[in-house]
Amino acid sequence: MKRSNPPFGGTSGPKMKVIRGQAPTDTCMSRSIVSKNMSSNHVFDSQRENKVVHKRTTLCLNEDLDSIVLPEENVAGVLSFLEFKELAVCSLVSKTWMNALSQIRCIRLSLNDKWNDDKLIFSASHLESLIKLEIDWDESCGLDSKKLCYFLSRCPKLKHFHFCGNVVNYTHPNGIADEAFLPLQFAHDLETLVWENVKLGEQIGHIDKILRDKKNLKTLRLCYISFDQDRHPIPSKIKSLSAEIGNLYNIRVLDISGSRLNFHKFDAHVLFSELRELVRLRISDPSDISLAAVSHYCPKLDFLGIYGGCNRFTLEGLLGVLRSCPIRSLYTLGVFGSGIDASDLKRICTEGRHSLLQVQIGPRRYRPFDLRVILMREAVEEASEGRVQLIVR
Numbered sequence: 001m002k003r004s005n006p007p008f009g010g011t012s013g014p015k016m017k018v019i020r021g022q023a024p025t026d027t028c029m030s031r032s033i034v035s036k037n038m039s040s041n042h043v044f045d046s047q048r049e050n051k052v053v054h055k056r057t058t059l060c061l062n063e064d065l066d067s068i069v070l071p072e073e074n075v076a077g078v079l080s081f082l083e084f085k086e087l088a089v090c091s092l093v094s095k096t097w098m099n100a101l102s103q104i105r106c107i108r109l110s111l112n113d114k115w116n117d118d119k120l121i122f123s124a125s126h127l128e129s130l131i132k133l134e135i136d137w138d139e140s141c142g143l144d145s146k147k148l149c150y151f152l153s154r155c156p157k158l159k160h161f162h163f164c165g166n167v168v169n170y171t172h173p174n175g176i177a178d179e180a181f182l183p184l185q186f187a188h189d190l191e192t193l194v195w196e197n198v199k200l201g202e203q204i205g206h207i208d209k210i211l212r213d214k215k216n217l218k219t220l221r222l223c224y225i226s227f228d229q230d231r232h233p234i235p236s237k238i239k240s241l242s243a244e245i246g247n248l249y250n251i252r253v254l255d256i257s258g259s260r261l262n263f264h265k266f267d268a269h270v271l272f273s274e275l276r277e278l279v280r281l282r283i284s285d286p287s288d289i290s291l292a293a294v295s296h297y298c299p300k301l302d303f304l305g306i307y308g309g310c311n312r313f314t315l316e317g318l319l320g321v322l323r324s325c326p327i328r329s330l331y332t333l334g335v336f337g338s339g340i341d342a343s344d345l346k347r348i349c350t351e352g353r354h355s356l357l358q359v360q361i362g363p364r365r366y367r368p369f370d371l372r373v374i375l376m377r378e379a380v381e382e383a384s385e386g387r388v389q390l391i392v393r
Contacts, residue, residue, distance in 0.1 A: 075100035084109055084119060091126070101126035112138035120147040124154045131189075132160040139165055139199070145177035153183040159216075160192040165199070176200055184210045194221040201227065208237065211244040217251055221282075224258035235265070242267040249274040255282040257307045264312050268293035276300070285309025288317035295324035302355070305331040315344055322351040331360040341372070342379035345390070349383035356384070362393025 075097050079087050084107070091098045104127055111119060116137075124147075133155060137143060161184060178201035184190065185206075193210070207222070245254070254275070256263055264287040272278075272293045281294065282305040291313055294301065304327055306313075315335045321327065330348070334340055340348075340361050348359060359380065373392050380390045 070096065072096060072100040072103055076103035076105070080104045080106050088122060098126075102128045105129055106132040108134040108136070110136045111143060112136065112141055114141065116141055117144050117147050120144070120151045124151040128154060129157060130155045131157055133158060134160075134162040135164070137163065137165045137198075143176060145180035148176070148180045149183060152181065153186075155183075156186050157189065158184070158187040159189050161187070161190065162192070162194040163196070163198060164194070165197040178206050181210060182206050185212060188213065189216055190214050191216050192219040193217060194219070194223075195225055196221065196223040197225075199226045208240040208244045211241075211248065214248060215250060217248050219253040220245065220248065220251060221253070221255035222258075222261060223255055223282075224260075226258075226260050238265050239267060242271040246271045246274055250277060251275060252277055253280040254278060255280075257282050257284040257305075259284065259308060262309065263287075263290055266290070269297075272297040279303065281305070282307055285312060287312040288314055291317040291321050295321045298325055301325040302328040304329075306333065307331070308333070310334040310338075315347065319347060319351045322348065322356065326355040327352055328355050329358040329360070330356065333362065340376075342375040345376050346379045346383040349380055349388050352388075353384065356388055358389045358391065360391040360393070362391075 079090060079097070079100060082090060087101075087107075091101050107123075107127060107130060109119060109123065163181075176198065184193070193214075195207075211217070211220070245251075256266070262285040263283040264285055268286075268290040275298060277300060278298045279300050280303040281298070281301060283290070284307050286306060286309075294304070301321075302325070304321060304325070310333045313335065318332065318335060322330075330352070332340065335344065345359065349356060361376075376392065377390055380388050
């Protein structure tokens with residue numbers, strides 16, 4: 001009796017008969033069991049996953065926000081972009097957010113309402129790691145100099161300090177005591193120091209003491225500073241300030257402008273003798289002696305701005321700076337008490353032909369089609385061969 005080959009290449013063997021109504025064979029039973037197990041495992045995995053998701057949701061809803069931990073330095077970075085009021089409110093979210101205040105490194109503080117003193121107290125208590133501080137002060141709101149002094153005493157790590165007021169009335173009784181800024185003398189890493197539109201006492205805010213040993217300072221701006229009772233600074237303080245500025249041999253930007261800090265009163269040779277790295281200079285009311293010192297000691301100067309007061313220097317003094325320094329941009333109101341005309345501009349462009357790119361004059365409010373403006377533009381175009389841009393206000 002011949003045996004037939006099994007279908008689909010299976011091994012040969014006796015055929016298995018399945019009779020209707022009888023129990024399935026072992027092979028069919030095993031397939032059924034595997035199918036049921038896979039189905040039950042899938043149901044079990046789905047139930048377990050649902051329980052885990054529910055547990056996580058419950059934890060997030062029930063636990064304190066501190067359980068969702070963000071690094072304090074990340075929180076501090078977010079808070080530093082907020083307005084001061086928003087910052088104070090957000091610090092109440094959790095302990096982590098409150099602790100993050102001590103890691104904020106940069107902030108802009110607006111002292112422009114009745115809460116000025118409270119802002120200073122809060123800042124002194126929580127902002128311990130500041131390296132950049134910008135303060136905007138509204139003179140009409142007043143300011144407790146002692147609280148400002150205490151806050152600054154808590155910021156020895158400062159590298160950049162900017163204090164901007166809005167003093168428009170020089171005889172206004174509100175001012176800032178000289179001692180308010182004195183703690184800045186202990187901020188030895190200062191790189192930027194700026195006062196703008198601020199009324200100080202007659203000792204010019206002890207600025208000379210603050211500048212002592214500031215070897216890292218690169219920017220110093222004393223812009224439109226006024227003094228109590230409309231006084232001018234004491235000559236001895238100006239002399240001391242000249243000496244301290246002269247020791248800032250790493251300084252790149254110097255701005256001493258405004259009607260109360262007349263530059264011709266400074267000892268220019270003492271002030272500029274070590275400022276070999278100076279590249280930007282803004283001054284008010286200089287003399288020919290002042291400009292001669294600039295041309296002698298500042299070989300890298302590329303910007304010179306003379307803001308206010310043009311009665312004490314001559315065109316020759318200005319040309320001396322252009323001959324000695326690589327001036328790229330020049331701003332002046334005039335020379336020797338008068339405005340600049342086309343012939344002056346022609347000489348300026350000729351002397352600055354190796355580096356000069358821009359000349360700005362004003363603020364005489366010339367009309368756009370004023371004949372004088374047309375002649376000045378033609379003179380600049382001819383003398384510089386189109387290289388120098390003339391800006392007329």
